[in-house]
Amino acid sequence: MMGFEWKSTMSVVSPGASDLLVRIESILPQLRARAQDEEGQRRLSAETIADLRNCGFITMHLPAAYGGLDLGLKEHFEASRLLARAAASTAWVGSFLAHNAIVVRKFAPEVQARVFGDPDYSGVCGSNQAHASSKAIPVDGGYRLTGRWGFTSGIHHASWAMLSAPIEGGPGGRLFCLVPAKDVTLHDVWHTAGMKATGSNDVSVEDYFVPQECTMTADVFIGDSAPGILADPYNVTIRCPMYRIATLAHPAFALGVAERALEVFKELVGKRKRYWGGDALVEAPTIHMLYALAVCDLRVARLLAEDLVDRTVAGLHASGFSMDDRAYITLSSAASIDASGKVVRELARRSGGSMHFVGVEMDRILRDMSVLLNHSTGDLDYAAESAGSVMLGQGLGRRNAGFF
Structure with missing residues (x-):
């Protein structure tokens, strides 16, 4: 295990949030143990979906009247980040099944009753x-x-x-x-x-x-x-546009994956020796420097993500986002994902050739992160191009302002 804890500087205050995080923490080992088989099946297992339902993850945004926790976006970020430390695919699917309830809550109450009233509701x-x-x-x-x-x-x-x-x-x-x-x-x-x-x-x-x-x-x-x-005019969360949820949730996946990569790497260097000379990797100054810089880079990624979460929630309370707000949130989201990706790439590069065997967790972490980085929300070049144009007073150009 790591010698320190990745604690959030954000306050998670919604009712039930702390209990949800404790329940997620308790199921991480079993979720992680299924990840390899689920890769082969190219879908999550019924057991994993049941775990996500039973712990309250999938229903975290449902109204209390339908057995939900009615949590907010900060809680979604924290829960998704924690879940990604089991597997990126688990967090990705779980997050989508959960946060689309926010979209359903934009529909009329009778439609919500039809969707959420199903006793077998699974997102x-x-x-x-x-x-x-x-x-x-x-x-x-x-x-x-x-x-x-x-x-x-x-x-x-x-x-x-x-x-x-x-x-x-x-x-x-x-x-x-x-x-x-x-x-x-x-x-x-x-x-x-x-x-x-x-x-x-x-x-x-x-x-x-x-x-x-x-x-x-x-x-x-x-x-x-x-x-x-x-x-439900006083509910801030359901006013959140879908594209704002994406820029908030996706850095959580990348952060959780990178945090897990640090754990795996620490365990790895504690066991491995250099092929030439037999020196223990954990004693090598280059490994010390690499690990310390990875911790620092991940902290930067974390601070960027926490700030964009705070800005997103503040914008919802203010009933709107200025173009500068949108530019900063979009840029910070992509920059956080990119910084997490850098951590994983650097750690994997020094994890040895044996990490690429099928079933080795660091191999899956690297491949998952590569796909996350190629999602549009992780495209730092495009985010920087759009945000920089707005910040310099040049507008968005051809980018759709309604989804920026």
């Missing part, structure tokens, strides 16, 4: 990655939805799916549709080098009727006039 997945032919056609009482969507993390386990598509033959814009997961077709395309167990496959529907109350146009979806917000 909501979703995708905004619609293929070009996807469309929503207005009809009496709702829309006919046709399309295919990529990167639908959690589809193997979710009760519902949130899918978006352009509106055709109507007012234009984009429509977000809430669809029972059992009614979508799954396409097994998730064959990847890392994040294998997320099972982020494609899904499709064909001429599927979505009732009006289960749809929401993009302007309502990212604004403050959603039915659920109007019905």
Whole structure:
């Protein structure tokens, strides 16, 4: 184990938060033990999903009336970071299944009752990655939805799916549709080098009727006039736009993975000796320096992430974000992910050739982090380009301001 604890400087004050973190901590060993088999299956196991439900992770954002903890975004960050110390795929899927409840709470109370009232509720997945032919056609009482969507993390386990598509033959814009997961077709395309167990496959529907109350146009979806917000106006968390949740949650995954990499590396150097000469690695000055700098880099990543979480929550309480706020949050999120990635790369590079054997945890950590870094939220170049343009008074250019 590490000689120090990774404690948050943020205050986690929502009811039930401390107990949730304790419960997550208690199941980390069993989650970690399943990670290798789950990679082979390219999806989480039923046992892992049951653990995430039973500990309260998946239901952390549900209203108390439906057995949820009704926690906020700071708590989501901390819980996701801790869960990522078991496996990145576990945290990724768990986080999506959990935080999409915030989106469902933007819908009218009767829709929420339909979703959250299910005794077998196991979360909501979703995708905004619609293929070009996807469309929503207005009809009496709702829309006919046709399309295919990529990167639908959690589809193997979710009760519902949130899918978006352009509106055709109507007012234009984009429509977000809430669809029972059992009614979508799954396409097994998730064959990847890392994040294998997320099972982020494609899904499709064909001429599927979505009732009006289960749809929401993009302007309502990212604004403050959603039915659920109007019905619960004092709830700050449900006002959070989805793109803000992504920039907040994704650094938590990278941080948790990098924290685990430090643990694994410390155990490794305590056992290994150099091939030439037989000197113990733990006695090498270069290893001392590497480890200390990794701790420092990870602390920088942590401080960036904690600051962006605080700024996100402050923006919700202020009922809005200035462009400068958005620029800083976007940049800090990507910079935190990138800094965590640097820690993992440097540690793995000095972990020896044997770390690349199948089943070695550091190998999985490195591959998972590589995929995390290639997600759009981890694209530091694009984040810096957009944020720098705003900070210099040049605007966003071609980037969509509604999702920045």
